[in-house]
Amino acid sequence: MAGVILEVSSVYKTFSEPVLAGISLELRPGEVLGVVGPNGCGKTTLLRIMAGLEEPDGGSVRREGKVGIVFQEDRLLPWKTLWENIALGLKYRGIRGEELVRRVREYSRMVGLSDSDLSLHPRKASGGTRRKAALARALVLEPDILLLDEPFTGLDVRARSSLREALRWIWDEYGLSTVIVSHQLEELLPLADRVYVLTPKPARVSEEIDLGGMDLERRLERVKEALLHILSGAGVGRPPHRPQDGDKSHHDHPQYEG
C-alpha cells in the first residue's frame, strides 16, 4: 500500500448479472486517475464501491483517508439553497458558526460560485452551477480522495470548460487524489495522469495507460484505440495491440461517445 492512497483488489460485483469481474486498480497520492469503458460496463458501480456506498461481493477496497464523491446527477436537496446544500456535511460533523461560514465561502469560491449563486435553489441554478455546488459540497469536507462520476455529462461547452478549469485549479493548488469516471474523453484526458480502460460488462481492466508525456492528440488516439480494441472483443482477457508511434487510428466506435 506504500505510495497508494486507494487500492481496489480483485473486486467482484453481481446484481441480476455479473457487473464487475475481478477489477484491481490503484490511485497514487496527488494523482488524477481516469476510468473509461463502454456505456453500462459498470464504471459507476466501481466508483460506488470505491466510495463505500456499495459492498463488493468479492475482493477488497483499501482507502487511506476520507473519501468525497460527486454524483452524476448532482443530487442537491431541492428545498435548500446551494449554500445550505454545501454546508450540510459540515453540520452533520458538528461544524457550525464561523468555521462553517469560512469553509463554505472558501470552497464555493474555489469552484467558482459567486455569492448570488449560493442564494439560489437548485432548480433556479444552471446545470454548471449545480455541478459546481455538488463539487463544493464534497470538497468542503476536505477529503483525501475525490471521486467524480461523469462530471461533465449534461453540461454545455462553457460550463464544461469552467468546471474543467475549477478542477485543474484545485489539483494544482491542493494535489487532491482523484478518480474520474467519464465517457467524455475530450474532457477527461487533458486532466488525467493515468487511465484504466475497462471491458464491456462484466468489467475487467483491459489496459492501464500512463498518459505522462503525451500531448492531448496522442492521449485521445491512444485511449480511443484501446477502447476500439476491447469493443471489437479482442481486449477481453488478452493483452491489447500496442501501436507504434505514428500508427494513427481515428475511427470512432458507435457504442462509445468518445
Place this chain on the structure above:
Amino acid sequence: MRGNSMAARERIGARRDESAFRAGRILAGAFILLIWLSASATGMLPGPLEVAEYLAGMRASELLPQVLKTLYNSVTGFSLSFLASMVLGLLSHRFSLIRGFSEALSEIFNSTSALVWSLVLVATLGVLSPLPPILVVAAVTLPHILTATVSALSSADPGLLEAVRAIGARPSDEFFEVILPSSVPLLASASRVGLGTALRISVVAEAFGSSGGVGYMIIRSYNLADASGVLAWSIVLIALVLGLDQLILKPLERRARRWLE
C-alpha cells in the same frame, strides 16, 4: 427574429387559453343558476332573489357563531386526523406491524360512511355533545391523510438519501433533512383536499346533533319547512369551503410546493 415571433405567438395562445378557461368558469356558474331558476319556476324551490333577500336579512350575530362552530369542528377534527396520521405514518415507516395496522384501519375507516359515523357517535355521546362532529370529521378524513402520509414518507428520492449518507448524515438527519421535506408537497395537497372534505363532512354530523353549526342550521330550516333558509345556509357553506380553499389553503399549498416549480 423567427424565435421572437414564435414566442409572441405562444404568448397570444396562452392568453387565449386563459380567457377560454375563465369563460368556462363563468359558464359553469351560469349553468347552475339556470338550473336553479328552472327549478324555482316550477315552484319546487325558492328563487335566487328570495334566497338573496334571506341572506341579506341574516344578522352577523346569527351567522358568525354558526360559521365559527363549523370551522372549529372541521379544523379540530382534521387536526386530530392529521396528528394521528403523522404518528401512524412515522411508525409505519419503521415498523411493519404498525404499517399493517394502519393499512387495515384505513381500509375499514374508508369503507364506513359519514352517515354511519354520525349516527353511531351521536347515539353513543348524546345529541348535545359537541364531540360527534369533530370525531366524524377525524374518522372520515383519517384514511385519506394516513394513506397520503405513508406514501409521502416513502416517496423520498433514494439518490438524495444516498447523497446525504455520503456526507455523513445519520438516520435522524436522513429523516429530518430528506424524508420529511420530500413529503411536504404531497402532504400539503392531501391537507388541502382533506380540509375541504372536513368542512363538508362536519355539516353532516352537525345535522344529527343540537350543538350548532351550519349543518345544524340547514337541518333546522328544513324541519321548519323553510326552503329559503336551507338554500341560504347551503350557500354560506359553499362560500366557506371556496373561501377557505382559495384564500388560505391554495396559497399555503403553493408555498409548500414552491421549490418544485
